[in-house]
Structures are given as C-alpha cells and as structure tokens.
Amino acid sequence: MDGAELAKIQKVRIIRNDQREGLMRSRVRGSDAATAPVLTFLDSHCESNQHWLEPMLERVAEDKTRVVCPIIDVISMDTFQYIGASADLRGGFDWNLVFRWEYLSSDEKRKRQKDPTQIIKTPMIAGGLFMIDKSYFDELGKYDMAMDIWGGENLEISFRTWQCGGSLEIVPCSRVGHVFRKQHPYTFPGGSGNVFARNTRRAAEVWMDDYKKYYYSAVPLAKSVNFGKQGYKCLDTLGHRVEGTVGLYTCHGTGGNQEWSMTKDKLIKHSELCLTLPEPRPGTSLVLAPCQNSDLQKWVRTEGERLVMAEGLNLCVDSLQEKGVGLVVEGCDKAVLTQRWSFIANKS
Template identity: 50%
Template sequence: EFLKASLENYVKKLEVSIKILRMEQRSGLIRARLRGAAASTGQVITFLDAHCECTLGWLEPLLARIKEDRKAVVCPIIDVISDDTFEYMAGSDMTYGGFNWKLNFRWYPVPQREMDRRKGDRTLPVRTPTMAGGLFSIDRSYFEEIGTYDAGMDIWGGENLEMSFRIWQCGGSLEIVTCSHVGHVFRKATPYTFPGGTGHVINKNNRRLAEVWMDEFKDFFYIISPGVEEVDYGDVSIRNALQGIWRQLQDFPWMLMFNGLLSPIPGGIFSPLFLLQIRNVETNQCLDNMGRKENEKVGFFNCHGMGGNQVFSYTAEKEIRTDDLCLDVSRLNGPVLMLKCHHLRGNQLWEYDAE
C-alpha cells in the first residue's frame, strides 16, 4: 500500500531530488543494485537495504573516509531495529565481519591486533575482513575498476563475501566507520521465496565466489558443504579474467594472513592444521554436530564420508572446532559440549597423538 503512486507522492515532498527506478521483472537485489549504480552519476555510490533508518550525520563520516582514500570501502555501524516493536538498539563498535568455511557471514569480536593498530582510538575506522553487505559506500570509479557486482549471481546471498574478498585482493580496504550509524530491521525469516529454492540460489552464488576468488581454500568449502560441487554455477570466464588482472597484487591466502585469519597468527579463526572425521573404529560411528547449536552436546552418527556435519577442524591451538564452536568437556566422563571458543585451552585443549 506504500508503493507505486504512494511512494512517488512521498518522495516528491523530500528536499533532495529522488529518482525511482523500477525493474521490469523480478531480478533480485544484485541486479537491482547494478541497475541503480549504472544510472547514478555521483562520485560515490551508497547502497542501503530498503528496511533501514539513517541517523543524523550518518553519511558525512563515510564520505570523509573515501575522500582520504578512494579505495577504502566503508560501512556504518549497523544498529538493530526490532522487527516486532521497531525498538532501536545501538550496534557495537567492538565487532567486525568474518566468515566460516560454509561461506556464511559471521560477526566476531574485534581482535586485539586491530585495537593496537588504532592505538585505542575508537573513533578510527575498523578494518574488517568482510562486510554484511547491505549498507556501504564506495567510490564509483573504484567500484567499476574492480568489477561492480557479479551479474551471474542470483537474488542475494554470497555477494557480500564475494565483494569483500575482491576488495582486499584488488588493492582496496574494507572498513567500518564507527562515527556512522544506520538502523536495520533484522527479520527472523525472509518473507519471499527464491526461484529454484533458497539453497540452490545461495549454493550457486557461493560456487561462483569460491571458484574465482578463494584459490586452493575453496576445498575447505566443498568438504564442509557436501553436494555443492554438483550445483551448476554458470560461466565465470569474465570474472576469472578480472581476477587475473588483479592477481599481481594479492591472493586469497594473503587476504587471510593480512586480516589475521590464518595460522601462524595465534587466535586466527581460520587456522586448521587438519580437517578431521573423528571415527570410533569399533562401531564405525563418527562424531557429528547433528546441526545442533551452542551449549548443546555433540553427537554420534553412522560415518557417511560426505563431510558436512561430520567434518571438524583441529587447530594450531589444539582445539577441535565445528564452525566457530569448540568441543569442550568439563568432567572426566563428559558430556562433550559445543561452546564458544575461548582460546584459553583448559577444557578445550585436545592432544592428538599420530601414533
């Protein structure tokens, strides 16, 4: 009821000139943003999700940082707007973006090395390995130089990590500007369907991302995501050519190392020494996270050899991980729980003897 003529009448009342572009058919977030970017004329392009509310003075800090460095791609702190009550809750400047090997975006605490780099000044931008993707500003010429969005991706999902990896590998930086705040309605569920199913669309997008930008590390994704390799991801020759142009600068392992995500940096969230299937040789049952969540017990299931929930990583800190949870046991006879990794060893230290 607030679209079409109602929306047109509303924007006419605003003090700034607003142009509404409509897609001729359902095309998804990625292609809609490409259409908007192509029609824009400003030096800086700012992308926002529809379900956002901007605060006073939100834009100036983003533009100021891009003026300092045109290859800085900048995000505001994302404040939370309740989808039940519209209550507004301030976001934290002590978290930044990461990801797991299933290629899900994750929030993690800002590490000590980044606090040290900023010398304790919390007004300075936070370097972030990845962005949530809904809200950011970018110099339009740099956006075009690094290949805009991947138009071969459908709807949304994976495009934020693809762009994050690409920015770091194409001479740029990705930052959270702590003096900028924008509210975002975080929905409990997506109120629409994906053509072909959500899983198919996201798996296709993630395959395009992995095949072009992740080098040999794509194997982690495939091991942990059984069946994904069967998904057709289309033609990526144009994206591979783009990657080849920028290859002389940085690759994916460099991006991980620069952002402290790879061993030998202590506490790196992506520091597996081994990817493991942990098997009871007597029963041929394997440790299995069963799709369970934090504070729940790890399970056992018949070994299937397909990876997925039966793949665990053994890290340089002698942790056994599933995603960003560690196996933790506080009593001699268990139970073994999946808890947040604390890097203090103790109940989360597991000795491995190859003999």
C-alpha cells in the same frame, strides 16, 4: 504505489525493473544511473542515524579504494526500537562461507578503547549497507551480474575488493539502524538454499583459488550445484530458416543453431544467412535473410561492447519480448538488461 510516493521526495528517482532481477543486477542498474561520484547502498529496511554520512564520505574522499560501512545498529523487528550494536565486531566467515560477526582481538579492543573513533579493518562486509567510490566500483567490475536474488554477493564484493588492492573498513562514527528479520518476506525461485549455494560457489570459484577445497569439504553439497554458464541463454535460430525470426535458448556450446560469426563487414552470420533488420523501426523483429551486405544487416558492438547496435541507427538488439516475437530492436539503452550481450569465443 510506494515508489510513486517516494518519487515525490526531492532528489529521489525511482527505477523499476521490468522483471525480478535480484539485489546484484538491481544495484548495478542503480549505480549505472547514478551521477554522483560516490555510491551509498542501503537496504530498504534501514534508518540512518545523525551525521552518519560524513565520516564515511571522508574515508572514501581520502582514498577511493576504501569500501566503507557504518556500524549497523539493530532496529527491533517487533517494536522498531533502536538498539545500539557493539563496536567491537568485524565481519568474517567460516569455511561454509556464511557471513558472521567476529569479536576483535583483545589487542585491537585495547587500541579502540584509547580512541573509539578509530576505523575497524574488516575482511568482509555484511553487504546491506556500504559506500564505495563510483569509479572504483566500475573499475572493480561491480557485482557478479549472474548471481541471483540475494546472498553470497557480500562475500564476493569483499574478496573482489581486497584481492584487487582495495580495503574494507567499518567507520564507528557512522551508525545506521537496520531491521534484522527472522525470515525472508519473499520467495526465492529455485529455493533459497540453492540460490545461496550457487551464488556462493560462484564467489568461491572466482576468488578462492586452492582454498575453495575447504569450502567444498565444509559444504559437500555445493559441488553438485550448477554455478556456470548453463544459466545463460544464447542467440538461437530455433531451427527457423529464411525470413524466420530468431530467439534465445539455453546455451549448449555445441554450435548448430547457436553458431554465429561476426564478420569484418559487420554481418552476423549463421551459415549463409545473416541477422537482418527488415525495417529501421523500434519493435521490429529480426529475421534471417540471405547475406547481401545491405545496411540493415550491419551491426556494431557499443557501450563497452555490451550492446549490439544496428549500424548508424540508435536501435539495439533486445530480448525482452523474445518469447512472443523473437529478438527485436529497441532504442539503445545500456541500462536495459535485455540489451546486454556477450560474445563467447568458439572453442574450436
């Protein structure tokens, strides 16, 4: 396995997802596991040039709100030949919100001729290669975790950065080669067009305010792409009663089997029944039982309120085996995506 080979390299640690998560959730997982103060994201099909790291590190060390990229040189997909790219480009987009390179103005080019080491301010990053201060990445809220596979996330992180007071720049003294491919060597569940449109629509809805109308007029089909909470699943009794397990079902927002409340006594209640842990052991399925205020019915939210932990036990609600045995508890680990929960306030 490639991963096993890579793991032999000093300082390399391989983290493998249990299921396909896509670029955004995978990078966030890597980021959460990282211990260094600065994160560098590189696509797998990159080859860094000499002294590529230092010029970017300097910019971030001076000001942690800078999100910086190298100049992305081209590695030929056919011959692996390394071809230097122009330094007179920056990132941009059309109203269809597809990333594109754009030429610097002649004014900016003149300035760069005097000093070719000058950084290039850019409104957008290509997304595959960049460096960001880890605490700043956390502060910004990382990526949109509900985006799938790939696409649109570079636009989203760019909007996020400069609308939250940061800046984006290309550091011309840093060069990294990247294999630009003609097509994706993998499939997109739901079709690449739909995934891209959904991700992009999420970015537009969050960051563009009134300007999103230009996107919708450039891409009218985007209006019919499902971009919201319907992708999420909610805690559901699945119609089970006392001693029955609980599982997940597409969120419908109309209460019923998905109506739960967390009480001051730390109970998670559905009507008169409580979410109950029959035994304090990992792998145990949760069941519905009459509320008795027992210790195995008490839950606390932890790790930024994302985990739901059995009080006093290092056991958290986990949905990984939901399809087989319903929700279970497992050893708490905030990096495990199937242990992450959000509480959505009831509309009524």
